[in-house]
Amino acid sequence: MLDAELIEKLKAKNKRTISKLITKVEASEGEEKELLDNIYKLGGNSYRIGITGPPGAGKSTLTNQLTKLLIAQGKTVGIIAVDPTSPFTGGALLGDRVRMTEIGLHENVYIRSMATRGSLGGLSKKAIDASDVLDAAGYDFIIFETVGVGQSELDIAKTSDTTVVVLVPESGDSIQAMKAGLMEIADFFVVNKSDRPGADSAVMALKSILQLNRQTDGDWRIEILQTVASQNQGVKEVLDEIFKHKNYLEESGALTGRRIRNNKIRVKNIVENELRIEMWNDMRENYLSNEAPKVVERALSPFILAESLIENYKSENG
Ligand SMILES: Nc1nc2c(ncn2[C@@H]2O[C@H](COP(=O)(O)OP(=O)(O)O)[C@@H](O)[C@H]2O)c(=O)[nH]1
Ligand SMILES: [Mg+2]
Structure with a gap:
């Protein structure tokens, strides 16, 4: 299935090879276990970052800027943009592509957009399987951009090592509505579009919710950062916070625990999915x-x- 030549091309981060493999993984309906198994065995070195939040919050803009900083440090970055927007808002997808084209052309960056297109609950599985291909290729960082609304997107966030929740000043009301799911997954928050009015009160609102829901994730303190991603303001600080969290997880030993937890969720999802199909x-x-x-x-x-x-x-x- 994965011959030596293919593995060599994959390890060389040949984009055509990666695309072909992801397409195979995307198309698989459970019968390609051998392929998935072989790909999985080649990975294990990528650090996964989830960037989630409401549509239009600036996730793609932020991802773009973060990626520029990472490649300037000589890192390699794989991006999986999961956009469950319906055909009605197909323009947003196109916008992402245009915005990301510049970094997408860089030899150390690979970008893949995945849309739901009716694949319902299967999208998170496919995005996670696709990330295994990028991991096998040896990307230092994998960034998942997801719209933090549905269970499927939360599932993807739960497979990340560090999850950043991006909000905007206008999110005030939706912060309340979404807090349960978002609190569960956020390692820190970014209030983007801080050039707009209401940014400070959004930060205040978020702070009070955070205090009410004191998370006990070891000694990690959930911060709220402010950015103007479109002007590259505060982005360096976001990257610093990602590295701070990564160091915290590595030094406290929590990274392994988190990955075990994440993989349990993944295995359960695979089992339930297969049982459902058989049933x-x-x-x-x-x-x-x-x-x-x-x-x-x-x-x-x-x-x-x-x-x-x-x-x-x-x-x-x-
Ligand atoms: N005013 C302002 N606009 C921004 C900022 N960041 C992104 N945008 C704009 O907001 C729109 C949506 O951004 P995008 O990154 O596609 O959001 P996504 O849907 O979360 O990926 C685009 O037109 C961006 O140029 C910001 O910090 N301030
Ligand atoms: Mg986007």
Whole structure:
């Protein structure tokens, strides 16, 4: 599957080879386990950074600026931009591409955009699998840009070593709404577009939420940084904070713990996904469709129907 020549090209960060492999990984529906397994074994040296936040917060702009700083330090960077925007806002995707083209041409940078295009819950799995290809290629850093709204995006954030949540002054209200999910994943916050009015009060609002939800992630203190990414203001500080967090994780030994936790989530997701596919074969799907009206008529309860489906699955799978 992965012959020596291909591995050599991959290790040389040949972009065509990487693209082809990611396409293969993206297309795989579980039957390409051998490929995924071989790719996984080649990796292990990348540091994963998640940049998440609402649409338009400036995640791509920030990612672009951070990447410029990293390549100036001689680092290699792989970027996976996960954009679940519907066809209605397809323009945003195009915007990302244009903005990132410049760094994308650099030999030490590889950029891949992934859109949902109906792949529903499978997107996070595909993005994570794709990051294994970049890891195998030997990129020093992998940056996931995700829109922090759905479970799938939170899943990706949970596989990162450092997660940065980007908000804007206008996010005031949504900070409240999103706080549960975001608090769970943020290693630090960035209030971007701090050139706009309301930046200070957004920082204040965030601070008070942070104090209410005192996180106990060891001795790590969750900071709030301010940036104007479009003018490259405060970006160096964001990179410093990423490195500070990386050092903290490495020196405290928390990095291994975090990666174990992340991989448990990953394995559980793979297991649940495969079980779901095996469970809902045509036969059981048809059976469900035929029996469902009886549930509505109360001739059958959902519990009994579920049980008979599980029993059928079990009898088939020993
Ligand atoms: N005023 C202002 N605009 C910004 C700033 N950062 C990014 N933008 C603009 O905000 C828009 C959305 O940025 P983008 O990076 O695509 O956001 P994303 O959807 O989070 O990736 C673009 O037009 C950027 O030029 C900033 O700090 N201040
Ligand atoms: Mg973007």
